[in-house]
Amino acid sequence: MNSPAGNLPPGAAPGDDAAAANPLLDPSEPFAYDAVRPEHITPAVERLLADCRAAVAAVVEAREPATWSNVVEPLEAACERLSHAWGAVSHLNAVVDTPQLRAEFNANLPRITAFWTALSQNVALYGRYRALAGGPDFAAWSPARRRVVDNELRDFRLGGAELDAAAKERMASIRERQAQLSTRFAENVLDATNAFALHVAPRDEAILAGIPDDVRAMYREAAAANGKDGSQVSLHLPSYMPLMQYAHDRGLREKLYHAYAIRASELGPTSWDNSAVMVELLQLRDEQARLLGYPNYAELSLVPKMATSSAEVLRFLRDLGARARPHAQRDIAELRGFAAAELGIADLQPWDIAYASEKLRQSRYAYSEQEVKSYFPATRVLDGLFRVIEALFGVRFAATAAPTWHPDVRHYRVATRDRDATVGHFYLDLFARDHKRGGAWMDVGRIRRRVGAGIETPVTLVTCNFSPPVGGRDAFLTHNEVLTLFHEFGHGLHHLLTQVDESQVAGIRGVEWDAVELPSQFLENFAWEWDVLQLLGRRPDDAAPLPRALYDRMRAARNFQSGMQMVRQLEFALFDMLAHSLPDEQRRSAADLVALAARVRDEVAVVFPPAYHRGAHGFSHIFAGGYAAGYYSYKWAEVLSADCYAAFEEGNAVLDATRGGRFRAEILEVGGSRPAIDSFVAFRGRPPQIDALLRHSGMTT
Numbered sequence: 149m150n151s152p153a154g155n156l157p158p159g160a161a162p163g164d165d166a167a168a169a170n171p172l173l174d175p176s177e178p179f180a181y182d183a184v185r186p187e188h189i190t191p192a193v194e195r196l197l198a199d200c201r202a203a204v205a206a207v208v209e210a211r212e213p214a215t216w217s218n219v220v221e222p223l224e225a226a227c228e229r230l231s232h233a234w235g236a237v238s239h240l241n242a243v244v245d246t247p248q249l250r251a252e253f254n255a256n257l258p259r260i261t262a263f264w265t266a267l268s269q270n271v272a273l274y275g276r277y278r279a280l281a282g283g284p285d286f287a288a289w290s291p292a293r294r295r296v297v298d299n300e301l302r303d304f305r306l307g308g309a310e311l312d313a314a315a316k317e318r319m320a321s322i323r324e325r326q327a328q329l330s331t332r333f334a335e336n337v338l339d340a341t342n343a344f345a346l347h348v349a350p351r352d353e354a355i356l357a358g359i360p361d362d363v364r365a366m367y368r369e370a371a372a373a374n375g376k377d378g379s380q381v382s383l384h385l386p387s388y389m390p391l392m393q394y395a396h397d398r399g400l401r402e403k404l405y406h407a408y409a410i411r412a413s414e415l416g417p418t419s420w421d422n423s424a425v426m427v428e429l430l431q432l433r434d435e436q437a438r439l440l441g442y443p444n445y446a447e448l449s450l451v452p453k454m455a456t457s458s459a460e461v462l463r464f465l466r467d468l469g470a471r472a473r474p475h476a477q478r479d480i481a482e483l484r485g486f487a488a489a490e491l492g493i494a495d496l497q498p499w500d501i502a503y504a505s506e507k508l509r510q511s512r513y514a515y516s517e518q519e520v521k522s523y524f525p526a527t528r529v530l531d532g533l534f535r536v537i538e539a540l541f542g543v544r545f546a547a548t549a550a551p552t553w554h555p556d557v558r559h560y561r562v563a564t565r566d567r568d569a570t571v572g573h574f575y576l577d578l579f580a581r582d583h584k585r586g587g588a589w590m591d592v593g594r595i596r597r598r599v600g601a602g603i604e605t606p607v608t609l610v611t612c613n614f615s616p617p618v619g620g621r622d623a624f625l626t627h628n629e630v631l632t633l634f635h636e637f638g639h640g641l642h643h644l645l646t647q648v649d650e651s652q653v654a655g656i657r658g659v660e661w662d663a664v665e666l667p668s669q670f671l672e673n674f675a676w677e678w679d680v681l682q683l684l685g686r687r688p689d690d691a692a693p694l695p696r697a698l699y700d701r702m703r704a705a706r707n708f709q710s711g712m713q714m715v716r717q718l719e720f721a722l723f724d725m726l727a728h729s730l731p732d733e734q735r736r737s738a739a740d741l742v743a744l745a746a747r748v749r750d751e752v753a754v755v756f757p758p759a760y761h762r763g764a765h766g767f768s769h770i771f772a773g774g775y776a777a778g779y780y781s782y783k784w785a786e787v788l789s790a791d792c793y794a795a796f797e798e799g800n801a802v803l804d805a806t807r808g809g810r811f812r813a814e815i816l817e818v819g820g821s822r823p824a825i826d827s828f829v830a831f832r833g834r835p836p837q838i839d840a841l842l843r844h845s846g847m848t849t
């Protein structure tokens with residue numbers, strides 16, 4: 149819905165020419181993604197920043213006693229407009245990267261960062277919030293409003309509001325530099341990934357033997373798009389992974405593995421080397437922590453999280469590691485034996501792991517990813533997913549026309565099943581393409597909030613990088629991609645189904661980082677159920693449903709190498725937590741970090757890459773995403789999500805509307821308006837237990 153006229157923010161006055169000409173100044177849905185031009189960015193940012201500063205000035209200069217409506221509401225109105233516009237710019241920068249857009253993004257990023265930093269250090273504003281918290285009726289406020297204020301007070305403190313002037317200034321420059329470095333890190337990874345292309349001339353295509361036809365077709369389309377004959381392989385995952393899984397040619401696999409492993413490191417072109425970037429980032433994070441009185445960045449990072457200390461997190465990870473490693477050792481020993489006996493590979497190397505694993509999986513469970521994939525055309529999977537969501541949570545997705553940033557993108561109106569009331573809107577950008585950042589993620593388009601008498605409904609953006617349709621046919625998803633889709637929809641629903649009116653704790657806002665993956669990992673479980681896969685899986689050519697025998701083999705294979713997968717995640721999580729908490733002298737250089745990665749592997753891993761491997765240089769989660777000293781949260785939240793899902797397993801059917809309704813009410817709708825542990829206990833009736841995760845992972849013996 150549009151903002152009611154009486155509540156238009158300062159940046160969008162009626163009849164305002166600037167607003168009319170600049171789509172970034174109009175947050176109404178559907179947002180004009182197709183109309184945003186690089187030249188809109190700077191004027192919009194200037195205008196919205198000016199509005200935000202004016203709102204802040206009005207709040208701190210007011211003489212009346214602080215109230216919700218004269219402090220929180222006007223700030224929220226102005227800041228949400230800025231967040232919305234900048235969110236759109238960041239999103240476009242990630243999914244339709246052009247040199248002009250990137251330049252404008254980078255030119256404006258420091259001003260945005262500087263504004264948020266200044267806001268978080270504004271002593272007068274801090275005073276207004278303290279006055280709110282100390283007010284006579286604060287205790288009678290709703291828990292959501294009290295939580296907004298409590299979170300603000302915490303964030304003011306963590307933002308440096310209590311620091312002296314010199315320290316404040318230093319904090320501001322640290323944060324500005326951190327934002328630049330993180331952007332640079334992601335750009336280096338993307339550029340280094342884009343720079344590699346293996347062109348295979350038609351006469352040499354025998355080297356691609358073993359790779360499935362649809363992947364080969366994709367390679368040929370990639371070459372044709374560059375005006376070449378033959379095939380072209382890139383380091384983007386949909387191109388890279390199938391080669392590693394299927395190519396018989398061991399030398400080819402090693403070559404690609406090497407190219408992937410050294411991306412953005414000192415072993416490639418200097419211009420994309422992340423060595424100095426990550427070291428400086430770690431140093432700045434530490435300095436930031438010490439300025440605020442914490443011994444290191446890990447402890448600072450954990451303040452707003454569910455876990456209480458790095459020691460608690462390390463204990464959790466090492467406990468899981470001790471349980472998982474024997475399973476991982478069994479997995480790798482079995483793979484070695486199989487590779488030696490069946491594949492003639494006596495010395496299993498890292499570039500053989502995916503290949504040998506796929507062969508072992510086929511030999512043991514007699515099915516391939518490719519066979520499964522033929523039952524999962526993207527359109528049907530989506531329809532099935534919508535039916536699952538409708539059955540569990542009582543909301544419907546209806547495709548609608550709206551301007552988007554690319555013809556592949558779909559737009560949906562989401563409404564309640566019983567009354568057809570609009571809940572929000574949803575954008576879905578499914579397929580990989582050039583100049584789109586890799587991976588899968590959910591972005592907030594617009595947050596739910598009360599505006600006057602009405603509600604501004606939430607807008608969610610889900611991005612994936614699945615293999616695009618080839619030759620005019622529907623695209624096909626691997627079962628892993630189906631899981632990814634469910635995962636991102638879990639995040640999307642958390643944002644979309646919130647019933648909280650206070651934008652700072654609505655949806656995923658205000659949810660502790662280490663609990664944020666609960667709804668996403670929870671929803672993944674459904675994509676393993678027979679009833680659900682019947683809705684999703686049907687071969688388009690002959691309308692054959694996913695056969696039961698194939699499903700049984702998939703289930704049996706579900707925990708194939710689950711020990712190896714678990715220790716791999718623990719390896720990343722331990723590296724992250726130690727990189728942010730070890731004494732300085734153990735992480736002064738990129739070489740120190742490479743050495744740390746090796747030590748962590750000695751502790752927990754069962755696969756040991758060659759000395760040239762530079763995983764840290766491409767570890768965007770912790771250097772360019774929000775997961776610094778937070779990667780453990782995937783496993784942490786998995787304990788919560790597995791335990792919640794176990795409640796559905798305890799019933800007669802997993803698509804249970806009653807349990808779904810309770811999950812919606814106690815977890816999804818309340819969002820960040822109360823601590824995650826309270827939401828968990830409200831749904832489950834007791835504190836979390838680790839048993840369901842171990843059982844789901846086949847680690848009960």
Ligand SMILES: [Zn+2]
Pocket residue numbers: 635639665668
């Ligand atoms: Zn996630």
